[in-house]
Amino acid sequence: MTDFTSALGSLPFLRHALAAGLVTAIAAGVVGSLVVTRRMASAAGGLAHAVLGGVGLAYWLAQAQGVAWAHPLHGAVVVGVGCALLLAWVEARRHERADTAIAALWAVGMAAGVLFLARTPGYRSDLMGYLLGNVLLVDPATLRWLIGLDAVVVLVVWLFREPIIATSFDPEFARLRGVNVDLWSGIVLVLVALTVVSLVYVVGIVMVIALLTLPAAAAGHLTRRVGAMMLVAVVVCAVASTGGLVLSWHWDLPTGAVTVIVAAAIYLLARVGSGLWHRRRPAGSA
Amino acid sequence: MTAANAPSEPRPAVQLRDVRFAYGRETVLHGVDLEVPRGSFAAVIGPNGGGKSTLLKLVVGELSPSSGEVRLLGEAPGRSCRRVGYLPQNDHLDPEFPITVAEVVGHGRLSGGWRLGGLGRRDREIVRRSLEDVGCADLADRSYRALSGGQQRRVLIARALATEPEMLALDEPAAGLDPTSQHELYDLLSSLAERLTVLVVSHHVNLVSSHVDLVVCVHDGHLHLPSTEEIAPELEDFFPDTRSMVLVRHEHHDCPAPEHRHD
Numbered sequence: 105m106t107d108f109t110s111a112l113g114s115l116p117f118l119r120h121a122l123a124a125g126l127v128t129a130i131a132a133g134v135v136g137s138l139v140v141t142r143r144m145a146s147a148a149g150g151l152a153h154a155v156l157g158g159v160g161l162a163y164w165l166a167q168a169q170g171v172a173w174a175h176p177l178h179g180a181v182v183v184g185v186g187c188a189l190l191l192a193w194v195e196a197r198r199h200e201r202a203d204t205a206i207a208a209l210w211a212v213g214m215a216a217g218v219l220f221l222a223r224t225p226g227y228r229s230d231l232m233g234y235l236l237g238n239v240l241l242v243d244p245a246t247l248r249w250l251i252g253l254d255a256v257v258v259l260v261v262w263l264f265r266e267p268i269i270a271t272s273f274d275p276e277f278a279r280l281r282g283v284n285v286d287l288w289s290g291i292v293l294v295l296v297a298l299t300v301v302s303l304v305y306v307v308g309i310v311m312v313i314a315l316l317t318l319p320a321a322a323a324g325h326l327t328r329r330v331g332a333m334m335l336v337a338v339v340v341c342a343v344a345s346t347g348g349l350v351l352s353w354h355w356d357l358p359t360g361a362v363t364v365i366v367a368a369a370i371y372l373l374a375r376v377g378s379g380l381w382h383r384r385r386p387a388g389s390a
Numbered sequence: 391m392t393a394a395n396a397p398s399e400p401r402p403a404v405q406l407r408d409v410r411f412a413y414g415r416e417t418v419l420h421g422v423d424l425e426v427p428r429g430s431f432a433a434v435i436g437p438n439g440g441g442k443s444t445l446l447k448l449v450v451g452e453l454s455p456s457s458g459e460v461r462l463l464g465e466a467p468g469r470s471c472r473r474v475g476y477l478p479q480n481d482h483l484d485p486e487f488p489i490t491v492a493e494v495v496g497h498g499r500l501s502g503g504w505r506l507g508g509l510g511r512r513d514r515e516i517v518r519r520s521l522e523d524v525g526c527a528d529l530a531d532r533s534y535r536a537l538s539g540g541q542q543r544r545v546l547i548a549r550a551l552a553t554e555p556e557m558l559a560l561d562e563p564a565a566g567l568d569p570t571s572q573h574e575l576y577d578l579l580s581s582l583a584e585r586l587t588v589l590v591v592s593h594h595v596n597l598v599s600s601h602v603d604l605v606v607c608v609h610d611g612h613l614h615l616p617s618t619e620e621i622a623p624e625l626e627d628f629f630p631d632t633r634s635m636v637l638v639r640h641e642h643h644d645c646p647a648p649e650h651r652h653d
Contacts, residue, residue: 141488143484263507265507273487273494274482274483280451280471281498281502328533329493
């Protein structure tokens with residue numbers, strides 16, 4: 105730990121990595137709670153993998169077509185939000201199978217990303233960083249983008265928490281109250297897409313789903329309100345990302361993978377602890 | 391058939407004229423005519439799969455008829471459904487959802503607008519009063535998932551009351567409850583029926599017959615009003631175990647008091 109704290113003082117990229125982990129923990133805890141309570145983990149997984157198409161497109165535009173402003177983050181945001189809107193449209197047309205659409209987005213996004221990268225000249229050493237995560241690659245400009253994405257996500261959820269939670273709990277009732285359930289489902293999917301993009305920098309496309317589900321699931325065992333669940337999930341996510349960074353630094357391991365393992369360990373502790381707690385307390389006092 | 395309409399009320403709470411409904415090619419309701427007077431406590435009974443819930447969903451506007459006309463509180467359901475407190479079947483809710491009782495009831499204060507933030511003072515007062523009406527005021531801060539089935543159902547009725555409705559429409563409100571809780575729930579609905587029109591869907595003939603003042607039987611997409619002695623054999627066909635069946639017979643046409651017959 106002393107190694108890490110002393111390195112933190114002398115290595116700017118480590119400070120950026122720590123900040124990126126803490127910033128994305130806020131969005132991951134808030135939106136992850138919606139993913140868990142709305143049972144949309146597969147949709148989040150599909151969006152995470154589809155984002156590679158945007159990353160590959162941005163690389164191809166920048167490297168092969170000379171579009172200087174094309175940045176992988178921009179490509180990920182555009183494709184992620186586009187796929188979220190497409191998925192929302194499919195879900196609103198109830199006779200379409202949403203699970204099939206999710207699988208298609210998942211596979212086609214990955215395939216498009218691979219094809220764009222195959223046509224991009226030169227070897228991109230940070231490609232694996234997008235797939236498996238490398239928070240040490242976050243630069244100040246990317247960090248500012250991540251802060252912006254987080255602010256949008258948290259602000260929207262805070263302002264519209266009533267319809268978002270009501271449509272999560274009982275969409276049928278909400279619809280009859282005149283609430284546009286399909287619109288709110290679409291908004292939540294867009295929030296998931298923005299959160300996925302920011303998490304790609306911390307744990308990578310392949311492991312995004314872990315940070316969107318494990319901290320929130322752990323928090324769900326410890327709380328009885330969605331709001332409290334979000335707060336606890338943010339803390340769990342922050343502990344996992346910081347713990348993952350410290351441990352991976354100490355043992356020279358991939359940060360994304362260690363972060364996911366720490367999150368899984370916290371989930372197991374919460375699950376076991378909650379089980380023991382409820383066994384000792386009378387029913388109904390949760 | 392058509393139920394009696396109270397002479398002082400020109401527009402019944404529910405009015406169906408030759409309503410047909412089909413899921414794809416499968417016709418579920420065949421030409422249903424029905425009137426439910428305002429202020430009545432009415433039950434739609436019948437076996438599972440007979441079309442009861444479909445009928446209720448047509449009434450509240452969740453489904454649209456293939457043909458025919460549905461009027462709810464004198465208007466098209468799409469316009470008047472917000473004046474109805476609707477309780478769908480309970481089985482679609484996530485039993486693990488982390489939410490408090492007060493939050494659930496607060497959802498009754500939602501509307502279609504872009505309201506920012508949480509509930510206002512008036513909304514919170516209506517939530518408190520709705521919980522009092524169903525005898526759950528002391529549960530406001532409890533976790534919804536930690537409640538018993540009967541308590542959960544009362545909370546959902548409180549949510550429906552929080553919409554400040556003119557009518558309650560409840561789909562199988564007593565399903566899955568023990569007999570004591572079922573009767574307590576129907577006692578509660580009877581007390582609410584003193585100030586609201588209440589329409590329930592149920593397959594518990596015994597239960598509804600001791601509380602409601604109008605029974606409509608839906609079977610195989612056809613509608614019957616068991617208001618005369620002659621309908622009894624037909625009901626017996628619907629429910630083979632008729633030894634304990636209670637039938638409701640109506641002697642008058644203006645929302646009569648129930649009369650019971652034990653077979």
